[in-house]
Amino acid sequence: MRICIDSCVFIRGLRTQDPVIASVLDKIGPSIRLFIPRLVAQEVARNLSTPEQVRNFYRLFVPFEFARIVDEPVPTRFVTKYGRLGLPAKADAFIGGFTEWQELDFLLSDNRHFLRQLQSSAFEVVTPDDFLQKIRTVN
Numbered sequence: 001m002r003i004c005i006d007s008c009v010f011i012r013g014l015r016t017q018d019p020v021i022a023s024v025l026d027k028i029g030p031s032i033r034l035f036i037p038r039l040v041a042q043e044v045a046r047n048l049s050t051p052e053q054v055r056n057f058y059r060l061f062v063p064f065e066f067a068r069i070v071d072e073p074v075p076t077r078f079v080t081k082y083g084r085l086g087l088p089a090k091a092d093a094f095i096g097g098f099t100e101w102q103e104l105d106f107l108l109s110d111n112r113h114f115l116r117q118l119q120s121s122a123f124e125v126v127t128p129d130d131f132l133q134k135i136r137t138v139n
Contacts (some may be wrong), residue, residue: 001032001135004099006109007043009128014044014053024108024128025060027135034060034067037098039091041069074098085120099123106131 013021078097
């Protein structure tokens with residue numbers, strides 16, 4: 001399974017030490033692989049409160065081959081597609097486009113634009129809680 005986690009989830013998890021988000025991150029491994037665009041990493045780092053929180057975020061990616069920050073540009077056609085679906089162009093359409101382009105299964109987000117407005121057959125948008133419920137029923 002391949003997932004993307006939106007910046008709002010990382011920020012909440014690292015600022016508050018949210019146990020649900022910690023549980024999601026603990027599941028990252030050979031069977032649940034994490035991919036995020038560089039834009040998400042930059043937004044997370046910019047919005048965390050302390051240097052320690054920033055270090056903890058980047059530590060998620062250092063030792064593992066199954067967690068990756070993708071630097072390649074998202075093809076414009078994917079970003080345009082998600083802009084046409086009603087997502088704000090600067091970030092949300094980019095993340096939606098990234099998720100489809102990378103052929104990911106889930107986008108984990110608390111963002112109301114994703115959760116309420118996005119209907120995509122390419123991937124499923126879920127909250128961290130919903131994601132944990134889904135993987136519990138699979139296992």
